[in-house]
Amino acid sequence: MRRIVLPILCAVFITxxxxxxxxxSNKEDLQSSENSIxxxxxxxxxxxxxxxxxxxxxxxxxxxxxxxxxxxxxxxKQLVVIxxxxxxxxxxxxxxxxxxxxxxxxTFLVFYRDSLQKIHAEVVYKQxxxxxxxxxxxxxxxxxxxxxxxxxxxxKYVDGKRYKGDAVRxxxxxxxxxxxxxxxxxxxxxxxxxxxxxxxxxxxxxxYAIQTCIDLTGSAENPGGGPPDGPDTEDNADPEYExxxxxxxxxxxxxxxxxxxxCFSEVVDSISKGHLQAAISLILLQTFxxxxxxxxxxxxxxxGSTQTDAxxxxxxxxxxxxxxVDLNIDALQNASKEYxxxxxxxxxxHAYFATKNIDPVLEHDEMALYYRDQxxxxxxxxxxxxxxxxxNALAYGGLQHTYTWSELVRTNPSAANSIVSINQAYKNGTxxxxxx
Amino acid sequence: xxNILLLIFFYSSLFSANAAVFSEDSTEITRFQRSFxxxxxxxxxxxxxxxxxVISIAVCFKExxxxxxxxxxxxxxxxxxxxxxxxxxxxxxNWGKIFPAIKEEKEYVxxxxxxxYFDKTCGTTTPMNVFAELSKGLIIPGLxxxxxxxxxxxxxxxxxxx
Numbered sequence: 001m002r003r004i005v006l007p008i009l010c011a012v013f014i015t016x017x018x019x020x021x022x023x024x025s026n027k028e029d030l031q032s033s034e035n036s037i038x039x040x041x042x043x044x045x046x047x048x049x050x051x052x053x054x055x056x057x058x059x060x061x062x063x064x065x066x067x068x069x070x071x072x073x074x075x076x077k078q079l080v081v082i083x084x085x086x087x088x089x090x091x092x093x094x095x096x097x098x099x100x101x102x103x104x105x106x107t108f109l110v111f112y113r114d115s116l117q118k119i120h121a122e123v124v125y126k127q128x129x130x131x132x133x134x135x136x137x138x139x140x141x142x143x144x145x146x147x148x149x150x151x152x153x154x155x156k157y158v159d160g161k162r163y164k165g166d167a168v169r170x171x172x173x174x175x176x177x178x179x180x181x182x183x184x185x186x187x188x189x190x191x192x193x194x195x196x197x198x199x200x201x202x203x204x205x206x207x208y209a210i211q212t213c214i215d216l217t218g219s220a221e222n223p224g225g226g227p228p229d230g231p232d233t234e235d236n237a238d239p240e241y242e243x244x245x246x247x248x249x250x251x252x253x254x255x256x257x258x259x260x261x262x263c264f265s266e267v268v269d270s271i272s273k274g275h276l277q278a279a280i281s282l283i284l285l286q287t288f289x290x291x292x293x294x295x296x297x298x299x300x301x302x303x304g305s306t307q308t309d310a311x312x313x314x315x316x317x318x319x320x321x322x323x324x325v326d327l328n329i330d331a332l333q334n335a336s337k338e339y340x341x342x343x344x345x346x347x348x349x350h351a352y353f354a355t356k357n358i359d360p361v362l363e364h365d366e367m368a369l370y371y372r373d374q375x376x377x378x379x380x381x382x383x384x385x386x387x388x389x390x391x392n393a394l395a396y397g398g399l400q401h402t403y404t405w406s407e408l409v410r411t412n413p414s415a416a417n418s419i420v421s422i423n424q425a426y427k428n429g430t431x432x433x434x435x436x
Numbered sequence: 437x438x439n440i441l442l443l444i445f446f447y448s449s450l451f452s453a454n455a456a457v458f459s460e461d462s463t464e465i466t467r468f469q470r471s472f473x474x475x476x477x478x479x480x481x482x483x484x485x486x487x488x489x490v491i492s493i494a495v496c497f498k499e500x501x502x503x504x505x506x507x508x509x510x511x512x513x514x515x516x517x518x519x520x521x522x523x524x525x526x527x528x529x530n531w532g533k534i535f536p537a538i539k540e541e542k543e544y545v546x547x548x549x550x551x552x553y554f555d556k557t558c559g560t561t562t563p564m565n566v567f568a569e570l571s572k573g574l575i576i577p578g579l580x581x582x583x584x585x586x587x588x589x590x591x592x593x594x595x596x597x598x
Contacts, residue, residue, distance in 0.1 A: 295474055303480070313483045314594035315552070317473045324477040326596075350597045360557050360597050398598065 035077060035113045039070045042080035042111035045119045050147045061191065061207065062087045063123065063147070065109050076240035080111040083245065084123060089194045092127055094187060097204060101127055103191075108245045109147070121147055124244050127189070138242035141189075143167060143210065156185075156214045157242055165214035186213040256297040263435035264327050267340045268298045270382060295320070296351060298344070300327040307331070309343045309398065309427075312350035323351035336432025338383045339423070342394035345375045368404035372396060383433060390431065393422035464533040469589055471525040476591065478552060479514035483596045486558035488551075490588070493519060495526045495546045502527055503543070535584045542582065549588035557595040 063084050070082040084107040092101045106126045113119055128140040138160075144153040154167035170188070188211045194204040255272045259265040309331045313324040325347040332340055349371055353363045367375075375395035380386055386394075396419050399405055409416045425431035494506040502523065507516050531546060532538050 297477065301480065308598040311480050311596035311598045313477060313480055313596045315477050315591045316594075317476075317589055317591045318469060320470065320473045322474065322477050324480075326480045347598075354594055360595070363597060 035115070035117070037072075037078060037080055037111055037113050037119060039067070039072065039080050041119065042070065042121075043067055045111065046109075046121060046147075049119075050121045053146075053148050061090055061149070061193070063107075063109075073244070075243035076237060077112050079239055079244065081244055082109045083107070084109050086193075091192045091194060091204070092125070093190050093192060097190060097192060097206065103127075106245070110239065110241075110244055112239055122152060123147060124241055126241070126245065141165075141212065142241045143189075143212070144241065151210070153238070154210075154212045154214075155241060156212070162242070163214045165212045167210050167212045170209040170211055185215075186211060188212075256295070258297055258299040259327060261300050261327075261329055261333075263337065264300050264329075264332065264340055267337050268344065271341060271344055272298075294323065294355065296323040296325065296348070298325045298327065300329050300332075302330050303328040305330060309335075310347050312347045312354070314351070314354045321355070323354065325351070332427075334427070334429040335435060336426045336429050337435060338379055338386050338390070338394060338432040339397070339426035340435070341382050342375055342379050342391075342397050342426075345378050346398050349375070364399050365402045365404065368396070368399040368402040372399070386432065390422050390426070393419040394426060397423050464530055465586070468525065468529045468534070471528075472522055472548075472589060473591075475518075475521045475525065476550075476589075477518060478591070478593050479512070479518060480596055482512060482515065483593055486554045486595055488553035490549060490551050491515070493522075493548045493550070494583075495548070496543070497531070497540075497545070498543045500540050531584070534586075538582075538584065544582045544584060547583055547585045549586070550591065551588050552591040552593050554593050554595060558593075 063086060065082045065084055067082065070080055073079050073081045085104060086107075090103045090107075092103055103125060106128070108124045108126075110122050110124050111119055123145045125143040125145070126138075126140065127142070128138060138157050140157055142155045142157070143151070144155075145151055151167045151169055154165040156163045156165055188209050190209045191207045192204040193207050195202045257265060257268045257272060259268050306328070308328055310325060310327045313326065315322045315324070325344060327340070327343070332343065335343075346367070349367050350363060353360075353366065358366060372392065372395040376388070376391040379391045379394055380388065396405065405416070408419075422431070429436065489510060491511050492508040496503045496506065505520075505523070505526070507519065511519070526546070531544075532540055535546075538544055
């Protein structure tokens with residue numbers, strides 16, 4: 001009998017132990033997934049809870065989303081983000097329409113869970129005001145609406161500080177007299193629907209206006225911190241709206257891959273089908289306003305020498321600009337895919353600088369100072385097996401005539417030598433994913 | 437030289453006279469120009485020269501279809517390769533809307549001058565160079581049919597960066 005009881009008791013103990021472990025494990029999973037939200041959750045919520053609300057604010061803009069473009073993002077809390085498009089070009093203006101800011105590419109539908117697990121769906125309208133190429137902080141205003149057009153929140157960002165505002169919707173032409181008290185800063189933003197035909201603007205209609213007032217002398221919030229009138233807990237904090245969409249996949253309206261060399265073409269394809277868009281979206285934020293008029297093409301050709309890896313040419317006419325990245329087959333014929341990708345990212349930055357009319361003489365210095373980490377990140381996102389050190393070294397490619405590089409050579413010559421060696425190894429194909 | 441028609445215009449007349457030739461449908465010409473511009477780029481080697489130029493393209497139609505495309509003598513092989521990509525654009529354009537006098541059942545030729553010059557990245561350009569190139573750019577061999585000339589499309593080119 002003892003022979004039977006002992007094994008049974010052991011089995012019971014083991015089972016209880018396993019069940020306890022399992023429970024503990026499930027508890028951890030549950031804890032880690034609290035407040036998390038998947039694209040599927042967001043879509044289900046949107047279709048069941050948001051879309052059926054048909055009562056629209058008068059003149060509210062007609063928005064649309066493509067769920068294929070939904071993605072997850074961490075911005076203070078976990079979010080599901082989808083770029084919002086409009087049925088017609090939609091602009092905001094602070095000067096009665098003289099200058100208009102394109103709200104396409106700057107408007108997002110955001111989902112997140114609060115501490116009670118309730119899902120929130122908010123439309124985030126971002127209006128950057130002072131974007132530098134370095135773009136370390138967001139300055140500008142952000143308006144949050146419900147999908148049906150009710151104003152929910154508004155914020156003003158000044159020098160990285162966030163101020164909460166009070167926003168009021170006005171009918172078109174019905175401008176509320178702003179209370180321009182000494183402590184209050186108010187502004188009116190007009191929203192316009194515009195009609196284009198064959199790329200030319202035919203007309204714009206002032207759809208509605210929103211007046212926003214903030215008290216700039218009051219204490220600023222920490223971006224991503226708790227709301228002023230609620231408990232300052234992480235769970236109840238607003239998302240970091242200023243970060244929404246910053247890692248968004250954005251599209252060049254026209255990307256043409258005219259590269260003939262199969263391996264080069266493959267790299268261009270993998271870049272243009274996502275990774276390039278993820279990596280340079282931050283950089284090209286301002287470019288989106290003109291996206292309809294900007295085309296980028298990739299080709300390869302024989303330069304007859306190996307001195308130059310690639311060039312970027314720009315041809316413009318009638319307000320349209322074509323950016324051509326021309327890869328030098330002679331220079332890149334043995335290069336690894338990582339090296340080719342870094343070269344392409346480097347050239348795309350040239351294209352971006354051209355859109356900003358940055359003096360070509362300064363482009364490499366600008367790139368060396370502010371964009372090497374972006375190139376390295378982009379290369380790593382495309383080829384995850386590359387080490388951080390190697391990716392950073394490739395990001396230095398083509399920047400050997402810059403002040404930053406000179407400083408590195410002066411202060412840390414061994415690091416500079418190492419970067420040169422790494423670049424050579426990837427260029428001649430002894431390191432990285434081979435093209436041959 | 438028998439089959440060669442020399443179209444040499446004085447620079448200023450080139451840019452002013454054509455406006456009167458067309459058009460009843462500015463939308464169609466805009467559509468054509470935008471499609472053309474979208475496909476155009478200057479080959480890298482030529483962009484490096486910083487040398488402005490004028491070239492011409494003659495698209496010869498016969499029975500509503502493109503019979504042949506002729507290029508001015510100063511078009512390089514690399515540039516012609518780029519311009520060949522415009523074939524569909526010519527074919528899809530309703531030329532009758534732009535030039536109402538065109539009788540589509542007959543043979544006709546559309547001539548498109550293209551001017552390209554460089555921005556400040558190339559330093560100062562020499563107007564005489566432009567003029568010298570202009571005359572070369574308007575010599576198109578083989579034209580003998582009814583010719584309709586478009587206003588030139590102007591491109592500003594930035595010196596390539598690497």
